[in-house]
Each structure stands twice: as structure tokens, then as C-alpha cells.
Amino acid sequence: MSAAPRRRGGRQVLAVGGQVRFRGLRWQVVGLAGQRVHLVADEGEEVVLAGHLFADPTFSLIGPEAGGKAEAAPQWGLFETAPAPARERALAWRRHIREVETGHPDGADAGYVVHERYDPERYTLAEREQAKAEELTALGFGKVSRSTVQKMRLDYRKQGLWGLVDHRTTRAPSLAGRTDERVVAAVKEAIRRRRGRSKGTVKALLPAAARILAERHGDAVAMCSQATFYRLVAALTDPREDNHGRGDGVPGPGQGRAFTPTVALRPGEQVQVDTTRLDVLAVFDDATLGRPELTIAVDVATRAILATVLRPASTKAVDAALLLAEMAVPHPARPTWPDVLRFARSSIPHREELLTTDERLHGAAARPVVVPETIVVDRGKIYLSETFTAACQSLGVSVQPAPPRAPTAKGIVERTFGSINTLLWQHLPGYTGSNILERGHDVEQHACYSVAQLQDLLDEWLVHWHHRPHHGLRHPVLPKTRLTPMEMWGALTAVCGYVPVPLTGRDYLELLPVRWLTISDHGIRLEQRTYDHDLLGPHRGQPSPIAARGGRWEVHHNPHDLRQIWVRLPGWDDLVEIPWIHRDHVHQPFDDRTWDHLRTTALRRGDHHQYEADLAQALDDLQRRSSAGHATRTEQALLTRAMPARIPHPTRTGDDTAHPAQPGREDRAGPPRRQGAAGRTTHRPSAGGGAGACGAGTDGWEDIESLDALDTEPDTGQWPDDEDDGDSDSWTDEWGGEQPGSPSPAPLYTGLGLWNAHQEAERW
Structure with missing residues (x-):
């Protein structure tokens, strides 16, 4: 029975390097010149016209007749990535494919007797493929058709063993999994809008994606869970431009190291105080931008932020001293705040008894009031100054400096700074991130809040902080229930008691720095x-x-x-x-910085009275130039x-x-x-x-x-x-x-x- 050459695209295909059977011999095609085909065999060489070669009844293609390509080299590295069952099935398919093409499972060069049903001399390729399909179906490969055998054979010629592997077992999982495509689109849009801004946490993207989803589809599509959202952001974010930090509860590199935890059993037993630069640019009074300094005091027992001081420039010892007085008195609620933020509306135990004991709590914000016993500070000069230590001594507060190079000694206040960044600062315009690598593009153009406005935002946000469940606060009776700082303060106050500390304006003056000077005639x-x-x-x-x-x-x-x-x-x-x-x-x-600047720039003439008058005149001129916008950048920075x-x-x-x-009012005391x-x-x-x-x-x-x-x-x-x-x-x-x-x-x-x-x- 004659064999016709393999047809692809309606034309005969024969290429150099292919092997053919012609006149009972095995030939290799070594050259093509016009209509002449150069054949080489062990018996010698021969040049045959292509038309005469194809018309000869003994002609047939051997091996890879499609394109004349030899069997592809095995991709063993890629092949090893497939599961073991898939590899075994691919090796079995290779034997069957070789048997269809050459008549023997090990190939034409094996030297064995050709199987009768797959003899290329007796059956066409289509008949051999049909026979193999029937055999595989009988062997338990499932329902195999001739087209399946043909597809596997062609894949083997193109890709070798890798083409016979079931790619359903090697296919990478979808980035979005089974999540709704509309949710995935909203997450992608939230990531796109965040691109170019300072680095924030993944948790901050969740409300942004939820708003985008609600704007596009309303209530028809529900937002995915937080865990699914975290996986989506990790899969959809390009690692080269990843600008999202870890969320709460996900330890980063170097975190989670063992250290001795700080334990406090009553409010004020230990209060940690520290100062840091904000990760938010603020607009100063001279329209320049800068990062203010924030000083906070955190109670270890209740995790309450007792007091805050926000300064445009470096914090002074007097600021830290006044911080002590703010801890011991109730903080007033702003007139514009809703009633839910007031202490009288809080739901802590023994609220009525506290309101009766301290009348100041009626108009106060719903924040804990704690008198510190021990304050843990670092070795900064403002905390080791005589002003701060004297203020602590006057209030009966013990000062405990942290050991050198021991950041875990104030771990709670350090972690609180991170929480404020995550929950408040990163949502504001002008957020810079914690380092230069996390800073977005054109951050300066987005800064719009002044220092006073940031202080107002912080004061109101602190009330929400004290009503937010904290991971480190647990009730002894309900250890699995997280408490808020306000609830913990109420529970501990019910046990330890609450003593109001009255402070007058004179007490605040006593906390100011002290100098010992003489009183002269002038x-x-x-x-x-x-x-x-x-x-x-x-x-x-x-x-x-x-x-x-x-x-x-x-x-x-x-x-x-x-x-x-x-x-x-x-x-x-x-x-x-x-x-x-x-x-x-x-x-x-x-x-004092402005005064020192004037002393270094003003020329001294006359006696000290004339010099002081000249300094006062220079100070007035400086302030007037600043109000008119004619001061230099250095002068503006000093006044700001x-x-x-x-x-x-x-x-x-x-x-x-x-x-x-x-x-004129003798009737008063x-x-x-x-x-x-x-x-x-x-x-x-x-x-x-x-x-x-x-x-x-x-x-x-x-x-x-x-x-x-x-x-x-x-x-x-x-x-x-x-x-x-x-x-x-x-x-x-x-x-x-x-x-x-x-x-x-x-x-x-x-x-x-x-x-x-x-x-x-x-x-x-």
C-alpha cells in the first residue's frame, strides 16, 4: 500500500534533515535544489526529482514528517516541575506516540519487530492513529478519540515530553482565585490610586476599595473578607512598586524577638513618655512645610494616651513638664464634638460615682485621667534636664531613665507611635512614610494642614482611640475578650480607686523653668x-x-x-x-531662638540699655516684615x-x-x-x-x-x-x-x- 507525504496547510512538506523510505531503502534528505532532492543512504547517494519521488509508490516519510523536524529535545528541567502522576502519564503517552509513528514503542531505531497494526508499510497514519485510540480506550485511558491521539502526537513533535504533560496539573493558580471580578477590579483601582503616594498599610486600602466598589455597583456586590483582601493585594501588586506595608498582627523582618514584657497592675503605675517626628508634613505660619514633633505619654496598665504635645520645632523641657500636668486633669470636650465623645455618655463601670466624685468630668472628653507614679523616659536632654526632673519632683512622680541601647524598655510607647501612624497619619494628605524609600511623589503638594489643625484632629482622634479594642488589654474573667483603654481604666479604677487632683493656674507656672537672678536698680x-x-x-x-x-x-x-x-x-x-x-x-x-538670632545679627552700639532697645526695634521690624511677607526664609522659619x-x-x-x-472690686476675695x-x-x-x-x-x-x-x-x-x-x-x-x-x-x-x-x- 502506497504512502503519501504528510500534508500541512494543503501543501507537501519535506525539509533537509528528514528521513524517507524510497525503493525499499532508508534515505536522509541532505539538500534541496529547485525540484531536485539530494538523498543519502548507506548504499550511496542519489538525486531525484521531487515529482518523481512523491509519485513513487514506495515513498513515505519516516519520523517527523510535519516540517521535517526531528524529535524535540526533552525539557527535563521543566518536565521535573510536573507532579509525579503527570510525569508517568506523559512517559506512557510517549511510547504510544512512537508506536503510532514507527510501529514500535521504542522508536524506529530500536531494531525490534514492528507491531502489525502500526506497520507504516501497510497502514496509513490516520489508520494507525485510529487503532491507537481504540487501544488506549480499551486500556483504561478513558474515552480517547483519533483527534486526541493526533493532538498528542503533534504536541510531542513541538515540545517533546513537556507537550505530553497534562497542563492542568502545572497551571499556576489564578491571582484572584474565585473572587468576584468586580471586587478584583475595585482592588486594582484602589492600588492604582495609591500608586505614587507614600507607603501605607494594606489595611488602609480596604475602605478605599470598598468605596470604589460601592460607587460602581452599589449594594449589589459585597466586599470580600479582610483575609481575602490581603491575599488579593499581595497577588495584584507589582513587587517592583510595592508601596504597602504589613498590616496589624503581621510581624515584619526582625520583629517578634523575645523581651521581658512590661507589667503594670494599676493606672499610673508606669507611664512611658517619648518624642518623635511626625510622618506628616504640616504647613507652618510662614507657608513653609515641615514635620512637627509629637510628644505623648502612654499608661502601661490601660494603654491610654494620657497627654500629647505637638510642636512645630524641637520640643523643649517646658513642654515635657507641662505634659505632666495634662495627665492629671480631665481634658475638656470641644463644643463641636458630639455627645457620644463626652465622659458623661461613656459606658464604663461606676460612671455615676466618678461623676459625683469629680465634677470636672461632666464637661470632659471620654478619656482616662491618670496621675503617674513612675515615668519611663529615654536619655534625651529634655527628659534629663533640671526643668523636667524638678517638675516631676514637685508632682511626686518618679523618673526612671531607660537603659542605654534598650529600645524594648519603652516598647509600648514606641508601638503606640506606629499605631498612630497606621490609624491616623497615613490617611492625611502630606503623609511622607517612615523613611525616604516609602515616600511618594510630590508629597509637598498635598500637605494642607497646619500644626494647630493637626493638634485638633489628634485631640478628637484620641477619644476614638480610647474606645477601640486593644490586643494587649484582657479582662481576668474574660481573657478572650479584648477591652478598650477606657474599659480597662474603668475596671482598674473600680479596684484601685480614683482621687481627683486639683491643679490651678499657679501650678502650671510652677512647672516652668527656673532661673536664679538678682534684682538690680533697673x-x-x-x-x-x-x-x-x-x-x-x-x-x-x-x-x-x-x-x-x-x-x-x-x-x-x-x-x-x-x-x-x-x-x-x-x-x-x-x-x-x-x-x-x-x-x-x-x-x-x-x-529664645528668635532672640538669639537677633543678638547674633544686630550690631552693638552704646550701652546695654541702647543695645536692648535696638534689639527690641529689630524684633518689631522682623515681625512686621514677616506679616508683610518680606522676611527671609531663615527669619520666617524662626518666627514660625x-x-x-x-x-x-x-x-x-x-x-x-x-x-x-x-x-476696683473690693467685694471679691x-x-x-x-x-x-x-x-x-x-x-x-x-x-x-x-x-x-x-x-x-x-x-x-x-x-x-x-x-x-x-x-x-x-x-x-x-x-x-x-x-x-x-x-x-x-x-x-x-x-x-x-x-x-x-x-x-x-x-x-x-x-x-x-x-x-x-x-x-x-x-x-
Whole structure:
């Protein structure tokens, strides 16, 4: 029976290197020249016309007639990746394919007798394929058709053994698995929108993808679970541009190392304090961008963030000292906050008893109030300074410096910084990431919040933090239930008790840095500044009663606002405020860095009085140029970072320790008025005025009433403005009456609602 050449695409195929049977011999094609075919065999060579060769009844193709290609080389490396059953099945198929083509399972060169049903001399290729299909079906390969045998044979010629492998066993799983394609599209869109921004966590993408899905399909498509979402993000994100960090509970490289855990059994037993730069760019007052510094205090027992201080520039020791006072008093709720964020609406145990014990909690935010016993700090200079240690000593707080090179000693506060980044900062515009590799493109163009706005956001977010379940807080009776910091504080307070700590404005002044100076005939000199007032008249040139200090007087100053100081004088219970002699010419607060800059740039001429006047004039010119936008970048940076520290206002009480009497109001409690050296009526500057001067001082000492006008500023949810508006005629009486020049009566500003110590002692 004659054999025809293999047809592909309707034409005969014969290539160099192929083997043919012709006239009973085995020939190899070594050349093609036009219609001539050059054949070589053991018996010799021969040149045959192609038409005569194809028409000869003894002609047939041997082996790979499709394209004349020899059997493909086995891809053993790729073949080994297939499962063992798939490899065994592929090897079995190879024997059957060879038998179809050559008549023997081991190939034409095996030298064995050709199987009768697969003899190429007797049967065509199609007949041999049909016979093999029937045989494989009988052997249990399933229902095999001739087309299946033909496909396997062609795959074997193209890919070798790899073509016979069942690729369903080697197919890579789908990136999305069985997740809805609409959900996958929403996740891809969320990743695309996040591309180019600073690195964030995968958890932050979940609400973004959910919003995209809701915008496109509404409620028709449900969002996948959090675990599925994590797998989708890991599969769909290109590793080369991966900008997503690990989520909560997924330890990164180097994490999870063993260390001794910190244990505290009562609120305030150990409080960890630390300072770090924010990973968010803020817009300063001069329209420049920078990363403010954040200082927080975290209670170990309750994981509560007791107090925060946000500063544009480097944090000073006075900021850390005032942080101590903020821990022990309730934080006021902003007027614009919903009632659910107030302490009176919280659901902690013994809430009514706490409200009865401490009346300040009625208007306070739903945040724990803790008096620290021990504070763990690092070895930064602000925490080892005399100002901070003295403040801790005055409040009865023990300071415990962390060991050198031991970051786990303050592990809780360090981890809290990471939580604030994950839960708050990374969602704000201007987020920079924790390092330069995680920073997105054009981050500066997205920054839009000021330092004050960031502080407001942080204050409100802290209330939500204290009502969020924490992994490290467990109840002894319900160990599998996570508690919130507020619930843990309520549970521990019910056991340990709660003692209100009354603090007045005088207490905040006591926490300011102390200098020991002399009182000369010209007043008190401090770094080329002269502070003077008639109250210093009897003490000029006199030594102080404290002999241990060599006759020097105790002077408190605020490094963020140098327009006044406070001196402890004999006969006065409180610190007395003494203004700078040039305060009338400087209407905005300035810090020590700005003053040092002026001292290095201003030329000195004349005596020290003339030099001080020149410095005051230079300071006024600098502030005016800054307001007009004509200051240099260095000068703008100095003034921007001179934002006053946030010092709370004292409580409105009738006692003189909280609010001394004003001149002309003898019916109020307080010491009698005194006649100053100039013969005019003066009075003891109030602690309220002192505290207000730290954050909202007045321009002139002559207008004593303006000090109390600051204390009655309406509570608008913002801290008092530090810039004088020049309107000293309009003020509101603190007792509720409207004074001439006041446009409308304003509600009393109660600040933190600080208690009066004497009234509290009488009530108890």
C-alpha cells in the first residue's frame, strides 16, 4: 500500500534533515535544489526529482514528517516541575506516540519487530492513529478519540515530553482565585490610586476599595473578607512598586524577638513618655512645610494616651513638664464634638460615682485621667534636664531613665507611635512614610494642614482611640475578650480607686523653668532683656530670703514666650508676673531662638540699655516684615517655630489662689490693693494672667483689665490667639456682665475646669 507525504496547510512538506523510505531503502534528505532532492543512504547517494519521488509508490516519510523536524529535545528541567502522576502519564503517552509513528514503542531505531497494526508499510497514519485510540480506550485511558491521539502526537513533535504533560496539573493558580471580578477590579483601582503616594498599610486600602466598589455597583456586590483582601493585594501588586506595608498582627523582618514584657497592675503605675517626628508634613505660619514633633505619654496598665504635645520645632523641657500636668486633669470636650465623645455618655463601670466624685468630668472628653507614679523616659536632654526632673519632683512622680541601647524598655510607647501612624497619619494628605524609600511623589503638594489643625484632629482622634479594642488589654474573667483603654481604666479604677487632683493656674507656672537672678536698680536682667515693675521697688538691690542661692531670686520663664517672667516675692502667695520693659512694642510672642538670632545679627552700639532697645526695634521690624511677607526664609522659619506652648487657663473660682481680685472690686476675695512706686493703683498679677501670658499675653501692663478679658474668651474649640488685635477697650466681665465696648456677652471660657484646692479640701 502506497504512502503519501504528510500534508500541512494543503501543501507537501519535506525539509533537509528528514528521513524517507524510497525503493525499499532508508534515505536522509541532505539538500534541496529547485525540484531536485539530494538523498543519502548507506548504499550511496542519489538525486531525484521531487515529482518523481512523491509519485513513487514506495515513498513515505519516516519520523517527523510535519516540517521535517526531528524529535524535540526533552525539557527535563521543566518536565521535573510536573507532579509525579503527570510525569508517568506523559512517559506512557510517549511510547504510544512512537508506536503510532514507527510501529514500535521504542522508536524506529530500536531494531525490534514492528507491531502489525502500526506497520507504516501497510497502514496509513490516520489508520494507525485510529487503532491507537481504540487501544488506549480499551486500556483504561478513558474515552480517547483519533483527534486526541493526533493532538498528542503533534504536541510531542513541538515540545517533546513537556507537550505530553497534562497542563492542568502545572497551571499556576489564578491571582484572584474565585473572587468576584468586580471586587478584583475595585482592588486594582484602589492600588492604582495609591500608586505614587507614600507607603501605607494594606489595611488602609480596604475602605478605599470598598468605596470604589460601592460607587460602581452599589449594594449589589459585597466586599470580600479582610483575609481575602490581603491575599488579593499581595497577588495584584507589582513587587517592583510595592508601596504597602504589613498590616496589624503581621510581624515584619526582625520583629517578634523575645523581651521581658512590661507589667503594670494599676493606672499610673508606669507611664512611658517619648518624642518623635511626625510622618506628616504640616504647613507652618510662614507657608513653609515641615514635620512637627509629637510628644505623648502612654499608661502601661490601660494603654491610654494620657497627654500629647505637638510642636512645630524641637520640643523643649517646658513642654515635657507641662505634659505632666495634662495627665492629671480631665481634658475638656470641644463644643463641636458630639455627645457620644463626652465622659458623661461613656459606658464604663461606676460612671455615676466618678461623676459625683469629680465634677470636672461632666464637661470632659471620654478619656482616662491618670496621675503617674513612675515615668519611663529615654536619655534625651529634655527628659534629663533640671526643668523636667524638678517638675516631676514637685508632682511626686518618679523618673526612671531607660537603659542605654534598650529600645524594648519603652516598647509600648514606641508601638503606640506606629499605631498612630497606621490609624491616623497615613490617611492625611502630606503623609511622607517612615523613611525616604516609602515616600511618594510630590508629597509637598498635598500637605494642607497646619500644626494647630493637626493638634485638633489628634485631640478628637484620641477619644476614638480610647474606645477601640486593644490586643494587649484582657479582662481576668474574660481573657478572650479584648477591652478598650477606657474599659480597662474603668475596671482598674473600680479596684484601685480614683482621687481627683486639683491643679490651678499657679501650678502650671510652677512647672516652668527656673532661673536664679538678682534684682538690680533697673529690674531683672535675663539674656540682654530687662524686666521691671513697680512691685520690685522694695526689693531692688536686696538679697532674697533664700540664703542657699546666694541672695538670688527665684525667677520662672517660658522659653516660648519671653515677654514676661514670674518672680516669687515675699508677702505674695503666688508668683508675680513682671513684664519686659519693651513689651508694648512687641505684640507677638517670641522664643529664645528668635532672640538669639537677633543678638547674633544686630550690631552693638552704646550701652546695654541702647543695645536692648535696638534689639527690641529689630524684633518689631522682623515681625512686621514677616506679616508683610518680606522676611527671609531663615527669619520666617524662626518666627514660625515660635508658636507658644499650650498652657490651660485657670478655673473661675472665688478663691484668691485661683483668681485674685481685680483693682476696683473690693467685694471679691483676695489681698488688698497696694500702691506702686509711681503712686498708681496696682494689684497682684493673677495666676490666670500668668498662664494666659504664656499662650495669650497682653500688650501693656497699664491695662490690667485686659488680663481678665483674655480669661473670659469664648470657648470656640480653638486655643486663644496669641496675636494682639489691638482692641483693649472691648472685654467681657468674668461675672457675666457686659462691659462698655463689648459687642455682645460671651460665654465663660473654663479651660480645663481646674479645681480650687481649698474648696476641694472643705468638701472632702
